[in-house]
Structures are given as C-alpha cells and as structure tokens.
Amino acid sequence: MTETNAAAIGATRETQADRRRALLWHIVDDYSLILIFIVLFAVLSFTVEYFFSWDNVVGLALSVSQIGMVACTMMFCLASRDFDLSVGSTVAFAGVMCAIVANASGSVVLGIAASLVAGAVIGAINGVVIAKLKINALITTLATMEIVRGLAFITSHGQAVGVTSEAFFTLGALELFGLPVPVWVTVACFVVFGVLLNKTIYGRNTLAIGGNPDAARLAGVAVDRTRIAIFLIQGVVAALAGIILASRMTSGQPNAGEGFELNVISACVLGGVSLMGGRASISGVLVGVLIMGTVQNAMSLMNIDAFYQYLVRGAILLIAVLVDQLKNRRQSR
C-alpha cells in the first residue's frame, strides 16, 4: 500500500508553525512544575532573610531527606495505581528495630540488616495481600500501618531506644563534600529510582500496570510479581529512611513518622504523579518534595504562626495542583 493512513484520513491539519508552538508548549508543560519551583525559590531567596544561605539550604535538604527517599518508591506505588499508608509506621519500626538489634548484638551492621529485612517483610506482606488476595491497597496498608505501629510500640515498650555505638551516629551526622550523608542517600535514591523508572523493564512495566492492568497482564507482564516488588522495595526504602532517621536522632523512636505517609503522597501528587496510575516522573517528584520542604522552611523562617501554617500548607497544595491541572486541561484540549 502506497498511501499512508494519515494522508488518507487527512489528519495532518497542522502547519509547521503550529507544530513549533506545540513543541514549545510541550516543553513548558513538561517543566512547568520545575519552573514554578525555580520561581518560588528565587522569590523566597530575595524576600526571606536567611533563606538563601548554605546552612539553610542544607537544613532544607536534610528536612526533606526522609520524605524524598520514600517519595521515590511511593512514586512507583502510585504509578502502578496502588497506595501505601504504612510507610510512616515502617519508618518508626525500622528505627526501633535497628536500635534494638544493634544494642543486643553490639553490631550496627547487624542492626541495619535486620531493620532492612523487617522493612522488606512488611513490604512483601503488603504486596502479597494486595496483589494475590486482591484486597484494596488503601485498606491493606491502613491495616499494616496500625499493625506495624503497634509492633514498634511493643518492641520498644513505647520508649525511645538509644543506640550506644558511636558508629551509628556518624551515619546521620557525617558530611561528605559539604553535604550530610542522609542527603546523599536521598540523592542516590532519586538517581537509582529515576533510572529504574525510565530505563528498565521494571519501571516501564510499573507504568503499564498503572495505565491498564488488564492490558499489562494480557501482554504477559508479570503483574503480581511487579506489584509485590514495588511494595517490597518500598518497605526496604522506608526502613532505610527509618534507620537514617534513628541515626540522626541517635535513637529509635516508636512514634516517629506519624503523618509521614500523607506528606509523601502529597509530594508525589504535587509532582504530577497521577493517583489513577500510569503517569509519573522522577523530576516531578523531586520538585514536589522540594516545594513541600521549601514552603515549610520558608514559613518557619518567616515566623508564621503555627496555626496559620495550616492555612498556607493547604493553600500551597491546592495552588500547585491547580496550576498542574490547568496545564493538563490545555494539553487535552
């Protein structure tokens, strides 16, 4: 056949100029959130005292480091049309676990390993229940959130568990090339999960599953296995965040990370990850995390009353999503 379908249909209604404009918009759209963040950052740098200082920037990075790590894996979770509320509890439990095992065995490495394994087990349980037993992710992880929090309290008797080994503290306090280790770990997470999302079968399958689980399954994608892997990895990373938090605080605290899950999910959604699955970008998530952290940081620097901070947080969330929405609206016109 000589004629192309497009020619036959006559769909090529666009001119060259149209196309160029479309491309420009495409770029603006793709990076709109980044632009928003840059503008926000610039404005704050000029208006808020101390905002644009190395100390503050490091503090900001540190304050979002745990959220950032877990946001990477939450992105996968949301992209596959799932949901995980149990990460906050896992952070707490992992910290406690690490401290207990490290104290008992005298080996920090063993504590860390035990804690990562615990995270993997929690994640795997979530994954299996959700993928195999086909129970709603929200309910499953709400249940494990309760259970794991309970375990954190039970194992620690509700008390902070101090770690005696010095080696453990350095993990959280050490600086490399001017940045503290937790920040480097977070950066590493973004790089690793960015590559995983965009460059590996695992990432592409995740998006496919979120976009249309049936299609993925019918195409032979190991849907269940991928979903379980997503939760398992999320458990491990949440545990890692918990360990790092514990090392920063020099103790495992059973009530750490309350509300953490909603912060992480907000950051992802702010970063353009669709709750309906199938859409995610690592740069978006990074910016989402940064916007959240920056706003909180700036509010504190500006001495905004704690009560009014609720208003600002809510408003920022709305505005950011609204802007993103307007962009999508134009796109689908």
Next chain:
Amino acid sequence: MTETNAAAIGATRETQADRRRALLWHIVDDYSLILIFIVLFAVLSFTVEYFFSWDNVVGLALSVSQIGMVACTMMFCLASRDFDLSVGSTVAFAGVMCAIVANASGSVVLGIAASLVAGAVIGAINGVVIAKLKINALITTLATMEIVRGLAFITSHGQAVGVTSEAFFTLGALELFGLPVPVWVTVACFVVFGVLLNKTIYGRNTLAIGGNPDAARLAGVAVDRTRIAIFLIQGVVAALAGIILASRMTSGQPNAGEGFELNVISACVLGGVSLMGGRASISGVLVGVLIMGTVQNAMSLMNIDAFYQYLVRGAILLIAVLVDQLKNRRQSR
C-alpha cells in the same frame, strides 16, 4: 459440514435447582457482612464480661454515633468515586464555631445554625473545586483538611471553647426512649441516607457517577451538581457531628476529630463500599461502623494493652475485608 442437535439449544440452560442455589448464594453474599457482625456480636456476648449489657450497648452506640453520621455521607462520596479527608477538621471547626457563636450571641440555636452553614460552605468549596476545577479529591480535601484545621485553631486560639448555656449540654446528654439523642440522630441519618441512596434519583445518580462519570453525564445526569451536593451535604453532616460532639463535651475543641476521616472511610470500605465507585449499601455501612465500634469496645472491656490494640485493629480490618473479598471472588469466578 456437521451439525449438533439443534433441539439441545432450545432447552433452558439452567435447572430449577441451580437457580435456587444461586438465589441462596445471592442472599448469603448480600448479607455476609451482617452475618459476620452477628457472629462477632454473639461470640463477644458470650465471652466478654459486661459486653452484652444495656449500658454497654448504649455506650457502644454513643461511641460510634459521630462516625456513623458521617459514614452515611461518606458512603455517597465514595460511591461517586470521590474521597473526603476534610471531615475530621470540619467536625472540630464546627464544634469550635458553634461554641464561639453560641457564647457571643447567647443563643445556642444561632450557634448551631452558624456551624451548619460553615459546614455547608466547607463542603461546597470542596465540591466546587473537585467537580468544576477537576482537581483530584484526595488532594483537594487534604488541603481543606489542613486549612479548616488551621481555622479551628485560629478561631479558638488553640484552646477549647467552653459553652456556658445549659441548653447546649442537654443536646448531647438527653435520653429519649432510653437512648441518648446523639444515637437517635445517627439512626435518623442512616434512615434518611438509606432512603436517599436507594429510593431517590440523587442516590441512583450518585452510584451512576461513581460507575462511569462520562457515561452518566451523557445519559443526562447532572454530574457536577450532584457531586457538589454530595460534598455539601457531607459538610453539613460533619458539622452536625461536630456540634453534637461539642455538646457532649460541653466545649468546642480545635483538636477534636484527628484521624476521624480514616476511621469513617475504613468503616465504609469495611461495609463493602467500593473505592472504585458505583457500589454502596447502607446496611453494609451500618455494619462496618458497628464492627469498628464493637471491636474497640470489646478491646477496652477485655483490658487489652494499648499497644496490642493496634495489632487487633489492623487484623480485624484485614480479616473483614478479606472475607468480603472471598465472597466477591466466588461471585466473579
């Protein structure tokens, strides 16, 4: 060319017995959750001392009365494939508002009215943002949750606002025919919203929207208007719950109702309301609310350690949904 016996085709494919069995299963399925609850209740009655006493049953009813009210409207919200996280904050704000206005004006009626109006406004804002601006419900209500909680703190200066009028307390304490007023209000909510769901266009349209918003719109359903109505009514009912809670506590407390939204949503999902929309039953929600309340009540009666209560709550949630899931699995096998 061959032919099979054409006579065989005409025969009815199902026998009478098949049909009867199918019907029986249908009934068991429809009422499986109720059966679970009855069994649970019976077992607890026999094993837990004091459980089966009028005092305790009234106490149980009272303890779930706020959740019950809001679960009725949350059912609509979930059934239309939406989500509302702001109800807990609304409960708090409504209580504070009611107390402040009642104190300022000296009129409890005015306080109640102001508070209901505030609830309606919050709900309407949620609804308009979600339906008209097409922003994800989770994010929108997460934002209003923050904002409204902030308002509650700001208006009350972070302090509980005591109400001076005696009339206000009786609302929460009065008993009619042996049951306290809040319980009656909850019963009324279940009746009204049960009828609304099953017997009115509003309810049916809600389910249709949840099932497929696009198709519903093309079938002439006023999708936006219905969605806004759902949130508005939810706001009013959450405010009502807040007022009643405040009257029970004789003060409006700005930090009331934290975590309330997840409890309400859990109760609904436990009651078989699908988070994917389109499926809901009022009896299910009632049972969901009762199961949640009963488990908590029995745990207190059995003096279960606070830390282990987390485990039990999580486990119960999982088990109940699992049972329900098994039922569905058989159905769609």
Next chain:
Amino acid sequence: MTMATTAPRLEFRHIGKTFPGVRALGDVGFSVRAGSVHGLLGENGAGKSTMMKILGGEYIPDEGEVAIDGEVMHFRKAADAIAAGVAVIHQELQYVPELSVMENLLLGRLPTRFGLVDRRAALKWTRERLDALGVDLDPRARLKSLSIGQRQMVEIVKAILRDAKILALDEPTSSLSHRETEVLFRLVNDLRAQGKAMIYISHRLDEIFELCDAATIFRDGRKVADFDTLEGVTRDTLVQRMVGRDIGDIFGYKPREQGEVRLAVKGVTGRAVQQPVSFEVRAGEIVGFFGLVGAGRSEIMRVVYGADRRLGGDVTVDGRAVKASHIRDAIRSGLVFCPEDRKEDGIIGVRSVSENINISARRNHLTAGLFVNDRNEARTADTYIERLRIRTPHRKQEIRLLSGGNQQKAVLSRWLAEKDLRVLIVDEPTRGIDVGAKNEIYNVLYELAARGVAVVMISSELPEVLGVADRVITMCRGRITAQFNRGEANEENVLAAALPEGASATPMRNA
C-alpha cells in the same frame, strides 16, 4: 465431519464455561488448521469472546481442553498462552493509554542492554516492522493521542509482532475505517501464507466470506454448525444457522411518511468542529451520516447534543431552541444521543442492566415526585430486555458482564424508554452487533421513525447507510460534502463524496 487433510494446529475439545447464572459455553469443540483463517460466528452473547479468552489463558475452562499440535495445553494465565505461541486481540481493546506506540507494541518484552531498556534498538525494530507491515503509525506517539481506529491498529500489530503461530482476532474491524480494514486484510492474508492458524470473529458476513477458509457457528454457548469450507455456502445459510430463523433482507427497509422539520442544526461550531455545520431532519426521516473515521461526525453530533461545548450556531427541535452545551435540556426537548464508545461513554459497568436502562427515563415515573418507582423500572427493563432480546440472566446483572452487543442494546433501550422521544441520534449503533440484532435495531429505528421520531444514524458501514437511511449525508474533514436521497445514493457517489479530494474515489483493493 470429513477428516481434514492436515492435522489441526489448534483444537478445542468439549469446552465448557459457566459464569454465575450464565452458561457461556457448553461442550463446544472445533479445530483450526495451520495456514487457514477460521471464521467464528454467532449472535451476541453466543460465547465467542469467552472462547477466545480461554484460548488466551484469561479464563480457565470448567470442562474440556485446548490442544495445540495435538498437545493438551493448560493455560493458567495470559503469559502461558503467549509462551505457547498464541496471540489474541481482544474485543475490548487492551492498551496502555499513557505509553507510546512502541512501548505498547513491545509491552512485556522490551529489549534491554546491560539491564537497561534499549530504547534506540526498540525504536528501530518497531519502525522496521511497521514499515514492513505497511502500517503508518508514529512509534513515539502516545496511544491516548490516537484515534480509536489507530489504537485498534496498534492492537492488531501488537499481536502480529508476537510472531505467534496462532492468532485470534475478536472483532478487529469494529472500529476500523475502510482503509485500515484493507490493511488488516492484507496482513491476514500474508499471515495465512506464512502458515499461521487464525481465528477471525466478526459480525460482518462479507468479511467472513472474503477472508475465511472455514467457519464455526455458535449459538447460546453451543456449536450449531461447522463449515470446512465456505465454497458454495450462502449468506442466508449462515444467517439462518446463526439466528435460528430466516431474516431475508437484513435491512428490510420500510418507506414511511415524512413530516415537518423536527431537528434543525444551523451553523453549529465547536472546538473540534471548526467550520459551521447545518442540516435538517424531518419527523419520520432516517438520515444516515457517512464518512471515513475522523470525518468529524461524532464530534458534530456531540456538540448538537450538548456533550461537547457548542461555540456557535443554533439547534432547534420542533422550532424550540435547545440550550447550548446542556445535555439535560436536549433530553427534555426530546433530543437524545447514543455514543459510539460504549465502554467509555455508554454503559455504567458496575450497575445493573435495569439501572442502565432507567437512568434517564426514571424522572418521569417518580412516586410522590421524589421516590424512584422500582416496580415501574423493573417493568420497563423487562420490556426492553424482551423486545430487543437482550441476553442477560436477569435485569439485575451488572451490565459489564454482558456481551458487547447486548450492552449496546441496553444503551439503546435507555432512550427508547424516554416518554417523549423526538430526535434520536445514534453513533455507530450496530458496531459489534450480530446480524439478527442488527435487523432488530433497524426495525426499532423504522418503528420510531414511523412514530414521527427524527433519526440520525452515524455509520461507517456503507451498505448499512445505503440500506437503512432515507437520506445520506456525507462528511469529510469536518464538513458536510454532499447529500443524497434514497435512490440517488450508491456506493460510488457516496464514497467519492466522503473521501478527501485527491484521494482515489474507487474502493481501494490495491494492496
């Protein structure tokens, strides 16, 4: 049954499958030879798709077995079937809207290099294969930006690119244009030459005759006929076996009186309808809208109905203006619309058949002006289930569990139940509908028209437009290009008017 000369590549043996309340298949068996296209025919709900889902490993049969080259297979999941060399194109398209054409085509088997997806290799491979197949698709376009027809094409190519030895196509042409259909036929013929065994499901008998070597007919989940060859088999035989009765002329056109102008569309524009469009339909008249896919017929009708924003122009029903972009006002005026995309815009999947039928009409039957009248709704639902022969165990069945054709009938019933129906716009009403049911739907349209309803029928099937409509309007690139009264219209002039200028007007069989 005469023994086939070659051993069958694929064999179904005594397959049975029961869903709650529905026996979808009972003791069905047939076999498919390598290098042949086997047609599968049957009414809506006969069990064809169920059979294909069993073949694809999606359903596990209750009884019987599937054998490939004589070896019994036990598919427990889709991946098993794929591994055994089976590719199924499902009736409900299964693509990932957010991913690119390339990624959809390579779903589940993207090439990797050092553990990372080798995008360049994938792109190259995809381009080459698409070129080799003569299919024009941009590998990088996202699926959601393509037309339905193009998406269907992606699905087909996806299956073909699997290099499977067995290929099943479940109504692949239901949303393809003439031209895309041509491409498909050429592909199928090539595959036959390569020795693939293929199953081809369609409700369009011409396609069966054109493409198939053998055929099997299902009815009510049983096999009623097997044809080793279609030589000498008449169309009427097939129809008779399928439906169990003689239909004769499937269109069965009945002339009727025409009244005053009912629907007047004047200069209507919308976002996707740039040039103003005007036309009129009289009471009792059936107007067929013909055009190639993408001609803009659906768009204009959606604007007329109010589903999409109307930017300009007037729509009147019996002289009364219909508010712009206001569906409920259209319905109140007696103007209703059946969308083409049943799954996305038509049915409310998780609700019952009865709910789907009553969703709009119930407002006229409220008790005390407030409460839904359940008894009346049950009656309405049962009436239409019977009248349109909707195959469902009961009216409370979730509509998503019905076969595609039966869903279509339920959506149509929704509007037939309207008390004061004046204008009915149906967009591809017989897409995926069996011959018997088509005939029933045409009869419903005639009946409505005879009652004075103005009917607009969008269709991409030329014979249907010619056979049913009193007047044919052709569209091309968003504009009305011609009108033909019944009698004037024939294949050549209608097609010529529908094709964009410069394209050849002759029906294209040039592959």
Next chain:
Amino acid sequence: FAADDPVKIGFVVKQPEEPWFQDEWKYAEQAAKEKGFTLVKIAAPDGGQVLTAIDNLKAQHAQGFVICTPDVKLGPSIVAKAKMNRLKLMTVDDRLVDGSGKPIEAVPHMGISASKIGEQVGQAIADEMKKRGWKPEETGALRISYDQLPTAKDRTDGAITALTAAGFPKANVVNAPQAKTDTENAFNAANIAITQNPKYKHWVAFGLNDEAVLGAVRAAEGRGFRADNMIGVGIGGSKSALNEFAKAEPTGFFGSVLISPKRHGYETSVDMYEWIKNDKAPPPLTLTTGRLVTKANAGEVRKEMGL
C-alpha cells in the same frame, strides 16, 4: 456498693503511647496487684473518646476512675458524665477546669501543673547558665512549641516565665513550632530557628517533652553547638533523656525534669481504692514536684523515686 464486691478502677490517660503514661499505668497496675483490685486501662486521646471510656467503665461495673484528660476544659462534661454513671472521679497530672477556666475544686487531684513544671525547666536552665557564666544577651532560647496542645503551651510558657524572671531577655526567646510532636519535627524547627539567629553564641532549649528537646539538641549539634554551648532541658525523664545521659560524652541535653510516674500512678489508684472500699475520700489536692535529673544524678534520683 457492697463492701465485699470486687473493686474495679479505671485509669484513663490521654496519650497511651507516651512513656510517661505507660509508667503511670505500670505503677497503677502494681497498686492493683498489691491491694487486690481490678485496674482497667483505657486510652482516650480526644474528648469523644473520654466520654466513650466513661461509658465503657460504667458498662463493666467499675466504681471509680482516675483520669488524665486530653483537655482540661472537658471538666464539666467529665464531671457530669461521671455523676450520671455513678463513678467516683479523680484527676491526675492535669486538673479539670470549669467553663470560666477555674479549677474544679470538687474533684480530687494529684499532679503538678503544666506551667509549674515548665517553670522548673526554666529555672534549671537559668541556674545552669549562671553556673557556666553565659551572658544572657549572647544566648538564644529555643522554644520548641506545639501550641495546638494546651498542655504543651502551658509548659513552654512556664519555662519562659521562669527564665525571664531570672533576668533572661524575653527578646532572645525564639519560637520554633514543630508540626508534629516527634523528634524529627523538633529537629527541623530548631534547625531553622538557629539559621535565623546566627548572632547567638550559646543556645538553650526547652519544649513539650524530652523528645522535643532532643530534636533541638541534635539540630544544634549539626550546627556546631555541642555540650558546652547548649543547654537543653526536657520534661519527663524518659528513656530519650536517659539515653543521652548514658552516652560516654556529655551532650547538649543537659537535663530533664522528672516527675514521678510512680507517685502519680500508684498513689492515685490507691487513693481511689480507699475511697471506694473504705469510703475514705482522698485529699482534694496533692501537688507533687518535679526533680531535675542530669547526667550526674540520673541513676540516683531514679532510685530515690523508686523507678
């Protein structure tokens, strides 16, 4: 109530996850074992759950309860509810107030007021500052605040009162609001506050509990304010504080004001038992005092207090 009926006492607390309340429960349990009554432990983190808890106690035929309420303004409704359910009522830690904010005298109470304990913290900091010879104008005070919780506000305000009374300039008090009451949030709040005020050479920190102060101490460490430039004094003497004291090197976590959970848990339940069993009403008001524990005296003080 017949004299030989088994005695059952409820012990309702607002934050069951807090070590403090865990300890109170533990010592109440000890009393129950010694005296032979049944103790029902219920958690009631908000007003609604307080009322549910009281109903629950009535249902299981308890005769009285000790409560630490999530909000003292719940006073009238708790009193009314207890009366309606015919339960004897005692409060611990936090004293109920009526609509006009006056303490409800009719309810026996054991505890230490939130502002009092805060004042002790402030005093401890002021004393230590003097000892170290810090100039107040070179010192910043981190108020790790969580004003959403009335007790938290009272405690930190108390500390400010004592500090200013000791001559600390009020302007040097830096408010660092934490978004949640955990250590990480305290860390972030403190970190920002330190960034904002580079002018101070030394820092002191106080907050709602030990965890809040711990966060501030860690943040200060990160910014180079170590043991000799930081005085953090927490409240509770919890494990978080003890962990700090257990470290080989002293940290900025100077001390914690310890209140005896043993007295509060044990004595209130014994009082309640006596009240029910022998109709011996408890004293209307028992005020306990907190004690400052530091790295030096932690073990000693705890032993003294029977912990």
